[in-house]
Amino acid sequence: MSQTNASNQKYFLPRAGLEPLVRILRQRGYTVLAPTRRDEIISLAPVESADQIARGVHDHQDGGRYRLTQADPEIMFEYVLGADSPKRYLFPPELPLVELRVRGNRFVPTSQPPAIAQYAFLGIRACELAAIKVQDRVFGHAGQDTLCADAAEYYRRTRRQALVIAVNCTRPGGTCFCASMGTGPAATEGFDLSLTELRDGFLLTVGSQAGAALCAELEIRAPTSTEEGLAEMKLAAARSHMQRHLDTRGLKERLEQTIDDPNWERVAARCLSCGNCTMVCPTCFCFTVSDSSGLTDGVYGRTRRWESCFSHQFSYVAGSGPVRSTIAARYRHWLRHKLCTWWDQFGVSGCVGCGRCITWCPVGIDLTEEASRLGRHVPGAGVVPIPKAGGTKEALP
Amino acid sequence: MLAKRPIPKVPPKSRLAVFKFSSCDGCQLSLLNLEEHLLELVDAVEVAYFLEARRRELPPPYDVGLVEGSISTPHEAQRIRQVRRDCRYLVAIGACASSGGIQALRNWADIGEFVGAVYPNPQYIRTLDTATPIAAHVFVDFELRGCPVNHAQLLELVSALLVGRRPNVPTSSLCLECKRRGLPCVLVTHGQPCLGPAVQAGCGALCPACNRGCYGCFGPMEQPNLNSLGDRFLELGASHRQIKHLLRMFNAYQEPFKQASDHHERLEQQK
Known part of the structure; x- marks a missing residue:
């Protein structure tokens, strides 16, 4: 993902354009990871079609409490985060590092380096982009070498190949406080494409060259000024409806x-x-x-x-x-x-x-x-x- | 984990013995249910004494003794001492051996009443007033928790002893395993009382994976905070009686569960 030529160009992607987007990503060899409904939670999981992305649900979050309820079935992203974040894929919960066998009187490594999947994160939020940026520093993706290099190699290689299509939050969750931390509700950097959901589709912002290249294959049009204004309004409303705050001054x-x-x-x-x-x-x-x-x-x-x-x-x-x-x-x-x-x-x-x-x-x-x-x-x-x-x-x- | 002394390296083809005390045999069956690994196990060690599996009994000493069950009769209290003498390395396996098991519920009751109610000729019954864990009687080198023990932990134990390393058996909360698996938290998403946040990991979060709360068959984790968890269960609508029953199951007599269940019993009676 290159940030250098981020054009910030805006388009309108109709609702029906999400399916081709998933198809194109899969054709390009990406494992598309998107929020799905699993039992009673939203979980980031591989999807084969846009139909599998969770839609028509609201989440209700509070301290020690998470519930999903039915909502407008047409609307896709009016929930925020489940327990899972991209961390599960970039820094897996369990990762075999090495396998050795005894040959004669010495140990011989017999493991292959773990296969690195090409992930497209679809529908992750601004706070998660900020979190990826934090882990980039921890695992040395951004050039700093702060943590044990061997253990970080998997992260760096997975991260390099990953594509990010962010979704801006128009309905913050009950425990969100990204506005206090300056990380959301709208994504400002670290994405290839970002989407703000409107009634008939999405206001799409291009964040990188890879994102621009992807746009060339999508059926998009220039947004109307009403659509741009509406997206702005929704994000401003989300910012002001944030239910928790943390005063970070000092x-x-x-x-x-x-x-x-x-x-x-x-x-x-x-x-x-x-x-x-x-x-x-x-x-x-x-x-x-x-x-x-x-x-x-x-x-x-x-x-x-x-x-x-x-x-x-x-x-x-x-x-x-x-x-x-x-x-x-x-x-x-x-x-x-x-x-x-x-x-x-x-x-x-x-x-x-x-x-x-x-x-x-x-x-x-x-x-x-x-x-x-x-x-x-x-x-x-x-x-x-x-x-x-x-x-x-x-x-x- | 009780062991404070160094983990001894067990020589290849070491002699394994498996003993049964007051128990349901489920932990011994877990050994027999190792399936393809069972063949590896009998290749790796000599099974010298394991009455559930074979009639042949080789005489002691044994390198490793796995002990299932709790001590609940005078005869068992004698026999465990001999077993300790016969085994270089003694491992208590399962909830009964490590905490007294479900039969330790008698520790709160009058055993004489039970014996009278169950047996037509109670005069022949020789039993102790309490069912207690192996470590209450003899020094135990290591414990595997669970009702029954977990296959992977059994294999890990034997594999580790064979090469002389400490078995990798975490003492942290079940929640870590549950979250690593990415399971939906039954407490947070359903408001269901789940002992997971106070229970030792090891089963791989079996019950939460079936959408039900953990009932604590692995017993308390290191430093559990059962006061706070109990308060949370009350907030979620559980009664003192329900919380007491949740704690008084397979590991009722493990000190943290015992204290917390006594606490809820007192509050239940005050009502």
């Missing part, structure tokens, strides 16, 4: 002073340390590498799996045992990494405001609420209530 500096904040213990009483937030976070990149050996076949393997800083044993250090032994210590590590020390490590925020950690937390712990509480403690004054901008829904005890 946030990093404030969180730097929170090592001893009494609120960590407070949230740890609720936190299950189950790791769901880290699994669904589109920027979390913790993994573990473990070795296996067959019973008799002499085959030895090494596999990478998603892990979580909420696992007690994950912080195990030889000689001293786990270094983060309480739930409070683990929650503190996670939240401060996301919103504070990520800046020091990667030069960006580790949070993109997608709200997944809020929705998929079994007990509904709200990151925006916790972050706005932290660092405001005055010794002797008890716990300070959250300021209005913190999007609080729950009274403090």
Whole structure:
């Protein structure tokens, strides 16, 4: 994906034009990944036709709660994110790294490098593009070499071949706060094409040369000024309907002073340390590498799996045992990494405001609420209530 | 994981023994259900004592002893001591061996009443007041959880011992396995009480994959927060009684489940 000649040219793609788009992508060898309805969730999965893309549903998200309801069957993208993000495909939950066999008295590698699929992400959102940009830094796609190179190779190769057709959010979810994080609801960069859904079709924006080349094969026309205006209006409305907010002014500096904040213990009483937030976070990149050996076949393997800083044993250090032994210590590590020390490590925020950690937390712990509480403690004054901008829904005890 | 001492390297063709205590035999059957891997297993080790599988009994000592079941009779309490002496490396397999099992529900009741109600001649019954895990009686080197144990973990255990490495058996939450598989969370999407966030991984999220909540057959994970999870279940409309029953199943006598179920029982009775 090249950003250099992004033309930002706008077109109108009629609703019926989505099917040819999927067909063309598949003809070009792409595995098209799009939001599909799986049981009671929206899940990013391979599709063979535009019919398989979820449509006619609304999602209702809140802390620890996710429900789908029927909506206008003509409208496709009036839901936001499920638990899955492109992370599942760029940084798979489980990836065999190497296979070795014993030949004589030495180990011989017998594995082929994993096959790299050519992915076209269709219908992913602005916050997810921001999250990909964050993981690009983590896994060194953007040139920086910040993490173990071998483990990052799969990411870099998959990423290089991926095509992104984004969808702008016209109906934000209940836990979204991308407007606060400056990542949405409209995609501004990092896409080949972007779509804003209108009644009869989509306002299409070209974001790269690859996107422009794709446009040449689509049945598109110039948009009317009404269509452009309507798209703008929908996005402005989405921005103002965002239900959660996080005041990011001075946030990093404030969180730097929170090592001893009494609120960590407070949230740890609720936190299950189950790791769901880290699994669904589109920027979390913790993994573990473990070795296996067959019973008799002499085959030895090494596999990478998603892990979580909420696992007690994950912080195990030889000689001293786990270094983060309480739930409070683990929650503190996670939240401060996301919103504070990520800046020091990667030069960006580790949070993109997608709200997944809020929705998929079994007990509904709200990151925006916790972050706005932290660092405001005055010794002797008890716990300070959250300021209005913190999007609080729950009274403090 | 109980082992604090180094993992011993078991020499090739080491001798494996499988023992049964108070249990349903399901964990032993899991060994027999390894299918194609069963042949590999008997190639890799000598099955010296496994009455469920073969009549031949080779005398001790054994390199690895797998113990199924809990200790619930005076005779078992004696026998486990001998088993410990006979095995270099002792592994408790399954919920009964690692927590006391479903029969540990007697630990809350009067065993005399049960015996009187069930047996026509109760005077012949020799039983203990409690059913307890193997580790309550002898030192256990390692535990595999589950009702029954998971095939992959059984193979991992034996494979690891054969090459002298620590078995890769995570102690983190079931949610990690569930999310790696990309399953819809039954708690968040249906409001269904699911013990997953407090239960040790290992089964591969079998129940959530069938759209039902985890009932905790792998027992509590490392540092579970059952207070908070219990509060959430109450918010979702569960009663103290339902929560108590959810916790008092296969691993009722594991300390965190025991404490939490006692807590909900007290609150149930206060009502």
